[in-house]
Amino acid sequence: xxxxxxxxxxxxxxxxxxxxxxxxxxxxxxxxxxxxxxxxxxxxxxxxxxxxxxxxxxxxxxxxxxxxxxxxxxxxxxxxxxxxxxxxxxxxxxxxxxxxxxxxxxxxxxxxxxxxxxxxxxxxxxxxxxxxxx
Numbered sequence: 687x688x689x690x691x692x693x694x695x696x697x698x699x700x701x702x703x704x705x706x707x708x709x710x711x712x713x714x715x716x717x718x719x720x721x722x723x724x725x726x727x728x729x730x731x732x733x734x735x736x737x738x739x740x741x742x743x744x745x746x747x748x749x750x751x752x753x754x755x756x757x758x759x760x761x762x763x764x765x766x767x768x769x770x771x772x773x774x775x776x777x778x779x780x781x782x783x784x785x786x787x788x789x790x791x792x793x794x795x796x797x798x799x800x801x802x803x804x805x806x807x808x809x810x811x812x813x814x815x816x817x818x819x820x
Contacts, residue, residue: 730809757788
């Protein structure tokens with residue numbers, strides 16, 4: 687998520703600027719930050735909000751791992767259907783994509799080690815839980 691947000695922020699900046707993405711608390715004060723750092727903050731804020739809602743609405747959230755969805759779409763979607771108490775029909779099964787490719791490693795190619803460390807230093811405990819995100 688961080689890498690795709692950075693790419694969109696860079697494109698927006700080239701076209702004259704303006705904020706891109708989730709408007710988290712303090713977003714107006716982040717316009718001069720490096721795109722990578724503000725994207726990391728957006729990811730963290732959005733994820734923490736989802737975690738909080740999951741705690742408040744116990745049993746109503748089902749976590750889907752994107753990398754696993756890409757390698758096993760049928761298995762993951764069977765889990766989603768079961769969680770939602772929906773039938774997993776042959777038509778639904780046939781509609782599933784077979785060629786998903788995880789791009790979760792793109793950030794490793796585009797972010798410097800220094801930038802990764804700067805992002806993770808803002809909340810080490812959080813980024814330990816989401817090590818694959820940044």
